[in-house]
Amino acid sequence: MIKPEIVSQLQKITGKEGVLTAKEDLNAYSYDGTTTWTHMPDVVVLPTTTEQISRVLKLANENKVPVTTRGAGTNVSGGSIPIKGGIVLCTVKMNKILDINKTNLTATVEPGVVLQNFNTALAKEGLFYPPDPQSFLGCTMGGTVAENAGGPYCVKYGVTKQYLLGLEVVLANGYVMKVGGVTVKNRTGYELVMLFTGSEGTLAVITKITVRLLPMPAASKTMMAVFDDMIAGGQAVSNIIGSGVVPAKSAFVDNFVIRRIEQMTPMGLPLDANALMLLMDDGNPAAVETDTQQIVDILKKSGAKEVKIAKDADEAAAYWKMRSAGFAAVFGAAHTVLAEDVAVPRDKLAEFIKKLGEISERTGFFIQYLGHAGDGNLHPSIFTDIRKEDEFARAQAAMGEIFRAALSLGGVLSGEHGIGLEKQRFLKEAMDPVALDLMKKIKGILDPNNILNPGKIWEEEGA
Amino acid sequence: MVAKTKYDEIKKFEGDLEQCMKCGFCTFWCPVYQEEWVESSVARGKNMMIRGLLAGDLEYTKEFAARLNKCTLCMACTANCPAKANIPNIIVAARADTVKARGVKFPYNIVYRCVLPRRTLFGNIVRFASWFQGVFLPRTEGTIRHLAMFLSALGKGRNIPQIAPKFLRQIVPVVNRPPAGVETRMKVGYFTGCMTDFVFPELGEHIIDFLTRNGVEVVVPKEQGCCGAPAFLGAGDFDTGRKLADTNIKAFEDVDYIVSDCATCTSSLKDYAKYLADTPERKEAYARFGEKVYDISQFLVDVLKLPASAYRAAPEVKGKKVTWHDPCHLVRHLGIKDQPRQIIKSIPDVEYVEMPNADRCCGMAGTFSVYYYDLSKKIADKKVESIRSTGADIVVSSCPGCEIQLIDSTIRNKLPVKVMHIMELLQ
Ligand SMILES: Cc1cc2nc3c(=O)[nH]c(=O)nc-3n(C[C@H](O)[C@H](O)[C@H](O)COP(=O)(O)OP(=O)(O)OC[C@H]3O[C@@H](n4cnc5c(N)ncnc54)[C@H](O)[C@@H]3O)c2cc1C
Ligand code: SF4
Ligand code: SF4
Numbered sequence: 001m002i003k004p005e006i007v008s009q010l011q012k013i014t015g016k017e018g019v020l021t022a023k024e025d026l027n028a029y030s031y032d033g034t035t036t037w038t039h040m041p042d043v044v045v046l047p048t049t050t051e052q053i054s055r056v057l058k059l060a061n062e063n064k065v066p067v068t069t070r071g072a073g074t075n076v077s078g079g080s081i082p083i084k085g086g087i088v089l090c091t092v093k094m095n096k097i098l099d100i101n102k103t104n105l106t107a108t109v110e111p112g113v114v115l116q117n118f119n120t121a122l123a124k125e126g127l128f129y130p131p132d133p134q135s136f137l138g139c140t141m142g143g144t145v146a147e148n149a150g151g152p153y154c155v156k157y158g159v160t161k162q163y164l165l166g167l168e169v170v171l172a173n174g175y176v177m178k179v180g181g182v183t184v185k186n187r188t189g190y191e192l193v194m195l196f197t198g199s200e201g202t203l204a205v206i207t208k209i210t211v212r213l214l215p216m217p218a219a220s221k222t223m224m225a226v227f228d229d230m231i232a233g234g235q236a237v238s239n240i241i242g243s244g245v246v247p248a249k250s251a252f253v254d255n256f257v258i259r260r261i262e263q264m265t266p267m268g269l270p271l272d273a274n275a276l277m278l279l280m281d282d283g284n285p286a287a288v289e290t291d292t293q294q295i296v297d298i299l300k301k302s303g304a305k306e307v308k309i310a311k312d313a314d315e316a317a318a319y320w321k322m323r324s325a326g327f328a329a330v331f332g333a334a335h336t337v338l339a340e341d342v343a344v345p346r347d348k349l350a351e352f353i354k355k356l357g358e359i360s361e362r363t364g365f366f367i368q369y370l371g372h373a374g375d376g377n378l379h380p381s382i383f384t385d386i387r388k389e390d391e392f393a394r395a396q397a398a399m400g401e402i403f404r405a406a407l408s409l410g411g412v413l414s415g416e417h418g419i420g421l422e423k424q425r426f427l428k429e430a431m432d433p434v435a436l437d438l439m440k441k442i443k444g445i446l447d448p449n450n451i452l453n454p455g456k457i458w459e460e461e462g463a
Numbered sequence: 464m465v466a467k468t469k470y471d472e473i474k475k476f477e478g479d480l481e482q483c484m485k486c487g488f489c490t491f492w493c494p495v496y497q498e499e500w501v502e503s504s505v506a507r508g509k510n511m512m513i514r515g516l517l518a519g520d521l522e523y524t525k526e527f528a529a530r531l532n533k534c535t536l537c538m539a540c541t542a543n544c545p546a547k548a549n550i551p552n553i554i555v556a557a558r559a560d561t562v563k564a565r566g567v568k569f570p571y572n573i574v575y576r577c578v579l580p581r582r583t584l585f586g587n588i589v590r591f592a593s594w595f596q597g598v599f600l601p602r603t604e605g606t607i608r609h610l611a612m613f614l615s616a617l618g619k620g621r622n623i624p625q626i627a628p629k630f631l632r633q634i635v636p637v638v639n640r641p642p643a644g645v646e647t648r649m650k651v652g653y654f655t656g657c658m659t660d661f662v663f664p665e666l667g668e669h670i671i672d673f674l675t676r677n678g679v680e681v682v683v684p685k686e687q688g689c690c691g692a693p694a695f696l697g698a699g700d701f702d703t704g705r706k707l708a709d710t711n712i713k714a715f716e717d718v719d720y721i722v723s724d725c726a727t728c729t730s731s732l733k734d735y736a737k738y739l740a741d742t743p744e745r746k747e748a749y750a751r752f753g754e755k756v757y758d759i760s761q762f763l764v765d766v767l768k769l770p771a772s773a774y775r776a777a778p779e780v781k782g783k784k785v786t787w788h789d790p791c792h793l794v795r796h797l798g799i800k801d802q803p804r805q806i807i808k809s810i811p812d813v814e815y816v817e818m819p820n821a822d823r824c825c826g827m828a829g830t831f832s833v834y835y836y837d838l839s840k841k842i843a844d845k846k847v848e849s850i851r852s853t854g855a856d857i858v859v860s861s862c863p864g865c866e867i868q869l870i871d872s873t874i875r876n877k878l879p880v881k882v883m884h885i886m887e888l889l890q
Pocket of ligand 3 (some may be wrong): 489492493494496504505506509533535536537538539540541550551
């Protein structure tokens with residue numbers, strides 16, 4: 001339990017309205033998007049300025065109180081769960097867009113800005129920020145940096161890290177540090193911006209973010225292809241990329257998701273399709289026309305039963321909405337959903353899907369999957385119930401097999417969701433031991449008292 | 464002694480409770496969260512608090528209720544929820560379970576249990592009980608003129624219309640036939656609702672006049688009561704809700720259609736089956752009753768199927784620019800969106816402009832705005848900015864509750880628009 005004098009000092013820093021201690025409130029900051037993890041903080045702090053964050057961290061550091069930074073709590077890895085109690089530092093009230101510079105093609109935002117609000121502001125200026133985690137209606141910019149998030153657009157445009165130019169961060173001792181800048185080129189020392197990107201709140205609190213922007217592409221086309229076979233679908237993606245066209249976005253859902261979506265929000269999807277693939281091409285209108293034709297041809301040659309081109313922006317939007325609803329379809333499907341987030345090299349996708357089939361047969365668990373496909377990132381999920389000890393243990397073992405299958409193909413443990421709590425038991429297998437040790441040393445330098453999001457990413461010694 | 468709460472009502476909606484997968488999309492749509500930015504204000508947080516209640520981690524304390532009740536039941540969360548989790552259902556059910564266990568508190572117990580179900584008494588109290596304010600209202604800045612009872616509670620320094628000198632029920636007969644020369648096409652019951660009855664009787668007269676001129680015989684049963692929304696939705700008092708439901712069902716026994724000019728009443732009447740049915744007989748009766756209930760715009764467009772020429776501008780709105788505010792109870796609770804727009808667009812002498820975020824909650828939500836007036840004002844201010852951006856002369860809606868909120872907030876923000884009920888546009 002936290003000492004009452006610390007709570008009253010926190011209140012002095014942020015004002016009473018910025019500190020929550022009622023049990024009901026603590027309960028409301030005890031979870032994230034996972035179905036497996038919850039833990040109550042001792043206190044929730046909602047700062048409104050960098051200076052307040054600096055004072056909160058100084059206080060916490062002196063008293064060795066854990067601080068878990070939270071944006072919108074939409075991560076699906078246990079990242080924002082205060083597993084050691086202490087303070088949840090929630091950034092959502094720091095939600096100002098500080099600058100949009102149309103001529104430098106950059107923007108600077110506070111960490112609590114919700115991605116969708118940022119996109120709306122940019123759209124008014126004809127600008128475009130590609131990283132598009134499908135939680136865009138909730139997730140904060142700070143959360144996307146700390147998770148290095150990326151969505152369907154990453155096939156062509158990459159993920160958050162490809163857009164970061166500068167950060168302001170508050171270190172564990174309260175020092176406010178600037179790294180990077182507002183220039184596209186910057187070769188001043190180590191790439192410290194990258195150090196904090198994907199750091200999952202364990203190295204510092206991010207308080208200002210400068211990103212580079214693109215002009216909004218003039219045209220785009222969305223296609224939907226139906227496959228009898230997931231493996232053929234996976235191969236089609238490789239074929240398209242191999243042909244020299246890189247679609248802007250791609251996404252992938254299986255028969256289970258198609259049925260669930262039709263059950264929840266009917267939109268006329270073919271219920272008998274084994275796999276549905278969504279693709280988008282964008283750029284200048286003439287190029288989009290020829291690319292689209294080429295993609296359609298390859299899809300058909302690769303075995304697509306049916307290919308539809310969305311007739312207008314509304315229809316395209318409906319298709320993509322289906323993709324974001326897909327997540328809900330999966331997560332609401334069982335008491336406990338274990339969702340992998342593995343990524344394999346794009347040309348190994350078909351092979352990986354085949355292996356998933358074998359694992360499913362061997363373990364007896366139905367494996368559902370949706371994913372981005374074009375980037376090799378898939379979310380195979382297993383439905384289970386954490387209350388049934390035996391089954392849950394077997395489900396976890398099956399997850400291990402999936403991850404190892406990805407690894408054997410040159411893949412990685414997490415494509416986008418991060419390690420948090422959910423995936424730490426696999427980390428040792430997924431990383432060079434020296435690299436893992438280096439991470440721990442970096443953490444030790446930046447946060448010697450281990451107050452920043454303790455208990456995350458790697459398993460604790462002796463655990 | 465506090466009886467042990469059993470959560471039977473919540474359990475009826477366990478599906479919704481389990482369905483939420485904590486994606487946080489609702490944070491984007493929730494009008495309360497968008498002002499407060501704390502997790503307990505949004506559907507995801509409320510749902511998790513209720514899960515905590517069932518798990519025994521939390522209790523239904525004052526603190527709990529204060530957070531749970533910070534909700535306008537606008538359904539924006541549900542409408543945009545990828546998992547289609549209906550959290551407002553659980554919120555109402557949780558209120559009901561507490562009431563079951565502990566009863567309703569003074570003075571609400573008197574109001575809900577004794578006053579609301581008795582229409583005449585209610586009318587008299589509305590007229591005479593201005594001093595009641597002191598008991599009923601939390602202290603506020605500003606003064607309240609003219610109004611009593613819960614209307615005055617809604618008042619709390621708001622700019623609101625006066626109580627009418629004569630109530631609708633005292634003005635119009637029970638049976639209103641089409642004028643001579645107009646053929647009677649059908650017979651409908653008119654559910655007047657408290658606001659139209661006590662505050663806007665001219666609106667009621669106008670509606671009866673419009674319907675009869677279009678071949679509808681309008682019955683206004685004297686026995687009808689309050690729809691029950693403040694009691695069963697607002698306070699979780701399902702017993703009173705059932706009393707009112709049974710009364711209203713009896714009052715409208717003889718008609719096939721029931722029309723209402725108030726979105727909240729319409730959806731509450733239809734909600735009897737969902738929340739209040741405690742026996743198979745009631746379930747059936749409430750469902751049958753609910754099917755007969757129509758919002759006035761929906762009735763004109765979908766049932767009466769009036770031709771566009773039937774919609775002519777009232778003299779004072781001719782040449783004006785009009786925008787529409789979607790009441791939550793209409794657009795999301797009932798899915799009625801196109802019918803009112805179709806009507807306004809059919810009127811030849813007015814110009815229709817769509818406002819941005821027309822379906823965003825105005826922040827009224829009955830008792831919500833009594834307890835959380837400051838919050839309610841902030842939500843309303845966003846609505847006012849939407850209205851302002853259209854340059855409209857008139858903002859119309861079809862919920863007297865919304866109208867009171869719009870009148871208050873446009874005056875407060877010095878926006879010179881007129882607030883009207885959609886039926887007032889029509890000649
Ligand atoms: C339906 C759904 C779809 C999703 N789709 C995608 C997807 O397509 N791609 C993808 O990459 N992810 C996806 N996610 C995961 C998640 O939304 C992202 O990781 C997102 O970036 C998290 O943002 P947040 O604001 O919610 O952060 P939180 O969940 O609050 O926090 C995430 C982590 O970041 C840390 N953190 C947050 N803010 C800061 C800060 N200011 N400074 C330092 N550390 C901080 C936290 O400590 C925590 O470790 C999805 C999640 C859901 C529920
Ligand atoms: S209520 Fe719906 S939108 Fe909100 S968190 Fe739950 S599933 Fe997501
Ligand atoms: S009903 Fe409206 S106010 Fe209540 S939680 Fe849902 S969105 Fe928020």
